[in-house]
Amino acid sequence: MDHYDAAFEELNPLPRLLMGPGPINADPRVLRAMSAPILGQFDPQFRAYMVQTMALYREIFQTRNEWTFMIDGTARAGIEAIFVSVIEPGDVVLVPVFGRFGNLKVEIAERCGADVKVIETEWGAVFRPEEIEAALRRHRPKLVAICQGDTSTTMLQPLADIARLCRQYDALLYVDATASLGGNDLPVDAWQIDAVSTGLQKCLAGPPGVSPITVNDRVTAVVRRRRHVERGLLGPGESQGPGTRIASNYFDLAMLMDYWDEKGLNHHTEATTGLYAARECARLLLKEGLEQVFARHALAGRALVAACQAMGLALFGDIAHKMANVTGVYIPEGIDGERVRSALLQDFNIEIGASFGPMRGKVWRIGSMGYCARKDAVLITVQALETVLAAEGFRLLRGTGVDAALAVYREAKGASPVRA
């Protein structure tokens, strides 16, 4: 059967358990919400759903930022929307790189015409505030762009001190929380972060395709100066902003603000099902409770770490600074990492992640996030990994991994009311 004939078969994907670095299995309630009837984008009901979605994400971002809304695209669409709207050609942008998604920011900032200054730390480590301060002092950037969590390395960069330093050196701070938001604390206002973007497909338990963002007044002021309304849509008495025109229409935050605003100035046709998904992800997360969701991710992460250690597997990187929701595990010597991943997929329908760059072929990345930050998902994955590793000739005492994971969950059950 060729591709064309196969295309007429009904969709029937195997029920994979997605324990990689994302995307992960979406919460079935989110997928169901996406089946709700389509509404016109200026239907009062739809506008209400938009406003509600903004309110929900303010809670998730722990912010009072008015401009907390959705970019219709995958996570990097949110990054690019903020960059292209904030960065004017020639602006100095400092990117501290501690993994692949730091490199992505370098690349996007360069395409926006930025004078990009890069500092790097080895993969598996995070930056110390002094390193950031030295770069701030030296380069005096307009914008600092950094990941909270870089899935490529599993590391979680502490941000409170960096944010304080950015204020001190009068730089805007953008944080990419795609991999981390929902699984790790990110109090945007308390830490004074200026702009954040994320995606639905990791700790928020949704499908990829929508990027929630939040920007504060400092960013809004920069963006508003560059407001150039589409031809024919400028209101009476209005004039275009004095700043340089934003190089993208689709990602123009000034126009998107007008669209998400009560005035509802026409821009794109909002992705209806995407909005439904974003709203449902946030609604379910907040119903469970932000603290509870953090704790659930922390617990799943601890169980995975305990299991790997019990099995005699070495963990990658600075474990004290690991994201709760993804764990890097060294592929043991003599074991073919891709054969293990393939057996997990073919025999168990379980997906774990490979790695990029300097970690390529050396480290697996095992996720436990969003809908998959569940006890059963962690236990099943650990058991399957034991079985496959044993079959591949890795010496381990069968059952030690899963028992260790179970012990973490049992202990937590006594100690806290967290839903596992």
Add this chain to the structure above:
Amino acid sequence: MDHYDAAFEELNPLPRLLMGPGPINADPRVLRAMSAPILGQFDPQFRAYMVQTMALYREIFQTRNEWTFMIDGTARAGIEAIFVSVIEPGDVVLVPVFGRFGNLKVEIAERCGADVKVIETEWGAVFRPEEIEAALRRHRPKLVAICQGDTSTTMLQPLADIARLCRQYDALLYVDATASLGGNDLPVDAWQIDAVSTGLQKCLAGPPGVSPITVNDRVTAVVRRRRHVERGLLGPGESQGPGTRIASNYFDLAMLMDYWDEKGLNHHTEATTGLYAARECARLLLKEGLEQVFARHALAGRALVAACQAMGLALFGDIAHKMANVTGVYIPEGIDGERVRSALLQDFNIEIGASFGPMRGKVWRIGSMGYCARKDAVLITVQALETVLAAEGFRLLRGTGVDAALAVYREAKGASPVRA
């Protein structure tokens, strides 16, 4: 109840019948397909679905273009992806404007740094080939960018002659088929159109959020010259292209081709549910048959036209060049167009469209496309319009509209095997 409290209510949109210019009600089968389990983007099953989706859209675009794939964003994301990847700063771009979406192309091309040349015709008309030829001769553009159908005016621009002229004057031709594809014939290869983009939310019966595009070898050559792979992802022995770097990462067609290609070079995380939707839209359309779907749209459009004329409503624009799937109707003198739209929405759950620009307050736009290009949808809409117009004091003989529409359907049933 404030927005935040309301946000915790379950999604429960009213079952609107969307008979405006789009978005329209998605086919329920498409929404259901979006509930299929999420797959990892490099899962062999998912890669197969991507390849299948490309094959399906080649049929819909009537092309053999290898590069027929999806942009993860709403329809204007597809426009911008093609523009930013093809247009280098200073390139001359000719935009023939016959409605609002012509203006949008001017705006996007300007943001890409193009030297934009605009020719305009009045809203409600289309261009004659001589007008295009005069502009081609005068401006010698690299790219001509035009709508096939501009929903703002309901007009359908004939393209065969224009495409021939573009070859003659060595210009690339980009066609925005967002509003028209699936409801009106667009044989991309037969007409020698170089690039086309569309959206799912009109005649393809899906939700907004994905933009299928196709580009031929002429466009691919331009794009490939500008190939600049992301930092750290350049393969051994590969070098960056000699052309200027594309100003967007998200919309970089060269990188997107590498991602959609068998080599599957990492880029964004494909919007899983969006791909499922795109595949299902195409699969359902082709199962019904391209000719049959055109005929179904033509029939619905004829029924709507007959109904409006029977009710004594004047039609907007050059009817000989109207899209099958949307009909402009003058708001009768003395009738408040917005009161009528509001009554249709509040009392009947039916949405019809208002208009922009010079047509604002003067014309309603009634759609009959995709899943809503159905006999029952047309009849129900016409009946409701009759009722509301009568209540607003418009003099008409009740039932004339719906009887006229029904007569068109009855006549067609005798004449053709088209599913109504």
